[in-house]
Amino acid sequence: MTETAAPSATSSPEDISRHYGTGGALDKTGFAWAVFEWARNPYYILIVIYIFAPYFARDVIGADILASGELDGMDPETARRTANAGGQAAIASVTKWAGLVGAFTAPFLGAALDRGGRRKPILAIFLGTIALMSWLLWYAIPGESGFSTGTVMTFMVIAYVCYTYSEVTHNSMLAVAGAPQSLPMISGLGLGLGNLAATLLFIALVGLFALPGIIGWPFAAPQFGISLEAFEHQRLAGPLCAAWLALFSIPFFLYAEDGGTKGASWPKAFKDGANAVFTTVKEAARYLQMMKFLIARMLYADAMAALLALGAVYVALFLEWGFLEMTAYAIFGSIWAFGGGILGGWMDTRFGPKNSLIISIVGMVATLAFQLSITQDSLLFGLVQNFQVWDGLIFQTLSDLVYLGSISVVAVTATASISSSRSMLVHLAPPGRSGEFFGLYAIAGTVTVWAGPLLVEIFTSAFNSQRIGMASISILFLMGLAVLFTVKMNEDT
Numbered sequence: 001m002t003e004t005a006a007p008s009a010t011s012s013p014e015d016i017s018r019h020y021g022t023g024g025a026l027d028k029t030g031f032a033w034a035v036f037e038w039a040r041n042p043y044y045i046l047i048v049i050y051i052f053a054p055y056f057a058r059d060v061i062g063a064d065i066l067a068s069g070e071l072d073g074m075d076p077e078t079a080r081r082t083a084n085a086g087g088q089a090a091i092a093s094v095t096k097w098a099g100l101v102g103a104f105t106a107p108f109l110g111a112a113l114d115r116g117g118r119r120k121p122i123l124a125i126f127l128g129t130i131a132l133m134s135w136l137l138w139y140a141i142p143g144e145s146g147f148s149t150g151t152v153m154t155f156m157v158i159a160y161v162c163y164t165y166s167e168v169t170h171n172s173m174l175a176v177a178g179a180p181q182s183l184p185m186i187s188g189l190g191l192g193l194g195n196l197a198a199t200l201l202f203i204a205l206v207g208l209f210a211l212p213g214i215i216g217w218p219f220a221a222p223q224f225g226i227s228l229e230a231f232e233h234q235r236l237a238g239p240l241c242a243a244w245l246a247l248f249s250i251p252f253f254l255y256a257e258d259g260g261t262k263g264a265s266w267p268k269a270f271k272d273g274a275n276a277v278f279t280t281v282k283e284a285a286r287y288l289q290m291m292k293f294l295i296a297r298m299l300y301a302d303a304m305a306a307l308l309a310l311g312a313v314y315v316a317l318f319l320e321w322g323f324l325e326m327t328a329y330a331i332f333g334s335i336w337a338f339g340g341g342i343l344g345g346w347m348d349t350r351f352g353p354k355n356s357l358i359i360s361i362v363g364m365v366a367t368l369a370f371q372l373s374i375t376q377d378s379l380l381f382g383l384v385q386n387f388q389v390w391d392g393l394i395f396q397t398l399s400d401l402v403y404l405g406s407i408s409v410v411a412v413t414a415t416a417s418i419s420s421s422r423s424m425l426v427h428l429a430p431p432g433r434s435g436e437f438f439g440l441y442a443i444a445g446t447v448t449v450w451a452g453p454l455l456v457e458i459f460t461s462a463f464n465s466q467r468i469g470m471a472s473i474s475i476l477f478l479m480g481l482a483v484l485f486t487v488k489m490n491e492d493t
Contacts, residue, residue, distance in 0.1 A: 023178050025185040025345075032255035033177035034190035036170055039248035040127065041194025042201055043134055043241045044163060047156075049308050050330035051205070052137060054316050055234040055323075057087030060142050061149055088313050089457070094153050095309065098160035105161075106168050110437070111273030113172045118260040120253055126166040131245050133159035137238030142231065171422060171441070176259035183426055184353070188345025188419040195337035195415060197248070201240060202331040209233035210324050215393065234323065290428045292487045294441065297421060300361055300480030303473050304414055306452025307368060311410075314470055319376060319403065325394045329404060336408040340415030345423075347416060353424035354489050358481065360420060363413035365477045367406055372467045374403050427489065452476060 023030055046052065062083035065071065071079040113119060133155040139146040147155075178186050212219040213228040226232045261269075316326055347356035373381045379402055386399045395401050421441075429437040452473055459472040 030178035036252040037190035037194035045198035061087040102164040116269035131242040134242040176257040184348035185345040192341030199334040296483035303476035336411035340412035344416030344419030357420040360413040360417035
């Protein structure tokens, strides 16, 4: 394993040279870096977005609110909407607290990574914590037989924070994963593999449990004694992601380049790194283009996080999709997201990371507007009436099918934007300080992570409309796009 020489504590940023690896996306070190996301990303996709979060919001928190009797004076429809709102608020609270913790700590971790020792042992701690918290989600049972709501939310916050830390650490190793011209493809391949892995897990949940329990196919009953009535097929996502993470992170630890600094002291690295972060913030004007990019990233990443996390809850409630529809929706989206990771790497190479990022954001905004034109009664804001297309098990109406189709654009553009964002940061970061700036990059994605859910809450309440609430996300997208246009890639950063 190749390791870099330790920079001295007195070295200026200009004195610290950037070290790249060699090879491409399919070479041993590049592919090992990408495989990490095959192992880790299913946690975010299954737990935070599609499976566990909607279940926890509706069938645990929402059900508990209804069972408490506090809504007994309301009509059933109003009570259901109120309970669902309570569940959605709880999920938003998890994201908010995780974002706040990450915002105040991730940049210091990133700066220490630039100066510290081997990174893989620290990364192993983060991944082990994610796996443990994920496993414990099996005990998020409605009623009083499992962990309390507050305990489960604590598990989710801890896992989310460690997910952020693991992202900063893994991203700081990108530069040594391959040759400079190969980094966009390596980054895109990782995102693609992460979504492909999630697709396989979704298929397993449906084929082994959901379909046997609903129609008795391809098995007469759910396998391994899993009970749909006890929501075990949804709770199982936690242990499943934990086992997947533990197993498939092994190739990464065996073959990926560490990129750490031989002989460096971690306590000293954190001390020097903290000083460097404060200096960087004070000297923001010196890195004007980088800072503008990070501001843009803060805005559009908040919007994208809200679109992905709340979008799944929105469609489950607004179009009344159940577990089978949501899982099929997730599988379809993950397949397209795999292509988005590859496309993002290609677009970075063809158009440059900035132009690729602009294309992706515009695509997400346009698709969001189109999705919000769809209801259970009509499409295109009433221009086309909804009707039943077939009498199959799921997605029977035109609205269902068109909305399902639209997720392909969101999946491709969202994944491509992540790949382009990472590539853009590598291009803009000062030599030898990619870890520190990936820490600030993590801040840009978490420090105002509450902004998207807050906008949705405010606009939904003010206009009493779920669609207007979701439409407010576009404000953050457009603000981020406006700042991004001002970033100059060909000047001193």
